[in-house]
Amino acid sequence: MTTETLEKPDINAILERHPDAGRDALIPLLQEVQEAFGFLSRESVVAIGRHLGLPASKIYGVATFYNQFRFQPLGRYHVQVCRGTACHVKGSFNVLTALKQALKVEAGQTTRDGLFSLEVVACLGACGLAPVITVNGEFFAGVTPAKVDKIIRDFRKEAEAS
DSSP: OOOOOOOOOOHHHHHHTOTTOOGGGHHHHHHHHHHHHSSOOHHHHHHHHHHHTOOHHHHHHHHHHSTTOOSSOOOSEEEEEEOSHHHHHTTHHHHHHHHHHHHTOOTTOBOTTSSEEEEEESOOSOGGGOSOEEETTEEEOSOOHHHHHHHHHHHHHHHHHO
């Protein structure tokens, strides 16, 4: 039986794969770095800027324009709250408020313990089940503020047990 060592991603290794990259490679580079690290750190933004000959402010300007990019690592449990029309009409704003209170974070943040991250999404494509949230891709339908506490409590228990 052999054990494989997983190497930590290296920003320089990623950039070396794009030796002649220009400004047009910015978004693909941001995507590749986020894929490797899970988010865009301050250091990675600076390194990408240096590699492309662009100021970090330009990199941030592009990265903050697109909601696909994150600047903090995701939590062990990534919670997505649907704010699409059906979910909105059926109370997803109150669900989001309850999640923010239960987790003590705003949307786009990760809890201090790294257990939960919270994200607002435009639509999860489950309108008939509204309001909907997902936790690591697992759907929870007909969520109410009261159900939020139980969902979070159950995931906390799971984390403690493992």
